[in-house]
Amino acid sequence: MDLYTIIVVLIYLFITAFLGYLGYKHTTSSQDYLVAGRKSHPLIMALSYGATFISTSAIVGFGGLAANLGLGLLWLTVFNVFIGIFIAFIFFGKRTRKIGHTLDAHTFPELLGKRFDSKFIQAFAAILIFVFMPIYAAGVIKGGANFVQTYFGIPYDVSLLFFVAIVAIYVWMGGMKGVMYTDAFQGCIMFIAMTVLLITAYANLGGITSAHQQLTDLFNNPDIQKDIAKSIKGGFQGWTSMPKGGSPSWWSLVSTIVMGVGIGVLAQPQLAVRFMTVKSNKELNRAVLSGGVFIFAMTGVAFVVGALSNVLLYQKTGKIALVAAKGVNDNIIPLFIKDFLPGWFSSIFLISMLAAAMSTLSSQFHAMGTAAGRDIYEKSLGRSGNTLFITRTGMLVVILISTVLAWAASGLPIADGIIAKFTTMFFELTTASFLPVYVGALYFKRMPKAAAKWGMTSGAVAWFIWTFFVHSNASYMQICKLIFRKTSIVLGTPVESLSMVGTTFVALPVSILVTGGIWLLYTASKKQDMDSKHIDKCFTGI
Template identity: 50%
Template sequence: MNLLLFNVIILIYLLVTLYLGYRGWKGTKDTEGYLVAGRKAHPYIMAMSYGATFISTSAIVGFGGNAGLFGMGLLWLTFFNIFVGIFIAFVFYGKRTRKIGHNLNAMTFPELLGKRFDSRFVQYFSGVVIFLGMPLYAAVVLIGAARFMETTLAIDFHVALLIYSVIIAAYVIWGGLRGVMYTDAFQGTIMFFGMAFLLFMTYAHLGGITVAHQALTNMAHLVPENLALMGHTGWTEMPTLGSTWWWTLVSTIVLGVGIGVLAMPQLAVRFMTVKSSRELHRGTLIGGVFILFMTGVAFTVGALSNVFFFNTQGDIAITVAKGNADSIIPIYINAAMPEWFVYLFMLTLLAAAMSTSSSQFHTQGSAIGRDIYETISHKKGGSSIMVTRAGIIVAMVIAVTLGYILPDNIIARGTAIFFGLCASAFLPMYTAALYWKGATKAGAIAGLLTGTFVTIFWYLFVHKAEAVPLGISKMLLGRDLLITQMPWPVVDPILVALPLAMLATIAVSLITKRMDKKHLDECFKGMR
């Protein structure tokens, strides 16, 4: 490796990133600027920031690696990412979020919900859920970046994790959301070109599209016996309907992440940064194309890595990665691609990780400063921003600590856990806030609590992937799982918690007093 050239490229990238963070700091004069970028973001900046925040190393390294394990079935997640995460999110949620957020002068996602339902509890409890739930997601993004740095630069994983975290801290803490969005747009642009090159070079390496996909189809007989028993039928086929492998792919990965994106706090707040719905319309196409290239390429290349490894080493991808799906993409890039592309992809992954991590930490800090501290203490202004910045530091420390102790194969699963939690806790209340004037404060609280605690209960006592390692069910009940009958141990909590939360929101709203008409008129002012 030409370390001099690589170091020069990284230095230029970091200098541009820090400069954009500085631009954000110079343009941030007040709380509105720090939390919602002054509500004047350009549609390209907003769309690329949304996409870059959405797509991280968890998508490229974690889910790309899982595509090496599950196969092309993961492309259903790409469909959900575009149709739900971009089209439905921008068209049906974005415009109303922007308008109601502007009407109520809301600057965070929990504040939007709290003001819409006139409930301090909704705001600070949502802030608590975000602050306590997001570190797992933040940690797996850090892990994805550090794993690639470890493989590419041959440096210790723990050192890579620390270096990366310090770099992010340099511009997130001071630049606010404006600085985060500027750097997101820059990093998203790098990500787009990096993934386009990756797809082109992968097909060139494997003899073209038709040859590569046929070769992958012909490898079905190489599926390990233990995976075949769980329903794996090959890397270009869906798993056996109703099997353990099918439930994991469909309920946890595709639905958990594909639906959860609608209620992600760090994404929803992007809608409140533009001055009109016109910017959202322009951003929809940009975001859709970006997500197609990010996830579609990562999942396709991850699956096709099996062909490359079999041709060169006689083994499938998960065997070459020694059982750790999180290592498949880094190993593939370093083995299959020329040296110059390794540099480019290193920047792509750094950009993906930094764009998502910066938004995660900004959201967690905002949850502490704006949604918890201000709501409880009634103190606003400078002290709130200081608490927000302190919250960012605390969030980073927690995420880095988790990054050191979390096990292998955690990136995709950790992402799905947080996305599913957000969907179950926030989505019924969020949807009702935008579209149903009959939704009440009590209904919103009922849905919030139901979604949150059913999700936690399911992970602790029913869902095998988490309940067995945690051991809480074993300690309290004397058994690994509360329910052992298939398919419940492999059914993701979102399929249980989200419907129950929706039912609770609707049922309680119907039997409790409607909200004040004057307040509702203020919320929906200027909306059809």
């Protein structure tokens, strides 16, 4: 750690602290604290949305996965840009903003609850966020703390506390304004770092076509056959080919990574609330431009560089990326930076990774805090009081829970890409439980309240059973092992291959079928549990 890096990091922390303070100074009401006063600038909103979406996990974790699985991960970039920005902003964002304004909703659970005129829906959505988002947050904290530990040589426990404390202070004080100001600054750093990374990778390999050709040829190189033999058994067919259809690698890539994260982005509470922070559709239209470019620069670059790192590291060390990184998935991108970029850029990349983790974590703290304080305590339990004080207290509780979880996860093997897996788990939950109801809330006036309630509940239950007892990720949760003494209930049975199938493939259809089934029952019996005046009010101006 040289003096130059220390100065760069201190400048970064100083600017972050100043922007957090600015957010605090500009926060004068609960509306400011919860939805940034509904007057965000489109560029700040787009950068904040993107920086929240992209954590260290997306760059280092999923970039490392691309080094193993190849350019097939670019399908996730397609989903991230087209579904996560284009579809999300135009078809979800505009209606979310309008209905959110009309119903004076300040959080995602409150939007769903007020739209269906149901305290249960608001409370249930908030409880899911309060209970399960800390798993996602713990993954992000672990990623950030590992990074600080690796680069600064500070012990994991100290890194974790230092990392959480900085984010907690500016979120707790500055609320949504503090979060969005710092997100926008952090997003700019991330954008610059990733652009340099892409240019360097392609330039080092003689241009785009030459780089891809070398990556294609590497698969047949006799020197590496021993290193990729296990991957080939799992369905790997090279870094510029999709895995063999139906193989474990294919299921992991398509059903868990691409579908789980690619669709899950639509119903992320901490992202959906961003739509309620702008004044009109004009801001959303403008935000589509910067949001699309930003997400492309983040995920597209991380996945391409992750895959190409195999060629560059082979040329330098005679080993493919995963072997050169000593089997640790999350060390591949940092190793590439260290070996192929100038020293000054390492410092920039270091703060861009800190920025990626901090921008995601700050929004998670805000979403969890508002779920605990406003949605559960204030609205669902009907306790009155100062909204700001209640939300801040809720935030402190969830920050403590997430920190304890991240500390407990310190023993989990980082080599398994645990951070990317924790991220995927939460995205799969929101897809299964929130997405069908969210679509119904925005587009289907006649959808009964009961269909929304049962759809949400069944999606959450299906997600829980599949994630904790069937899917191969269940081994990290330990619950299945404690009860059944094996890591998945299908292990050693004729249907063992089911553990490869992503949760989204199972839980989302369950949620859709239950929602649709109850809706059909209500239609057939001509029952209606929603007041038509309330529905008309919800869709005012749409």
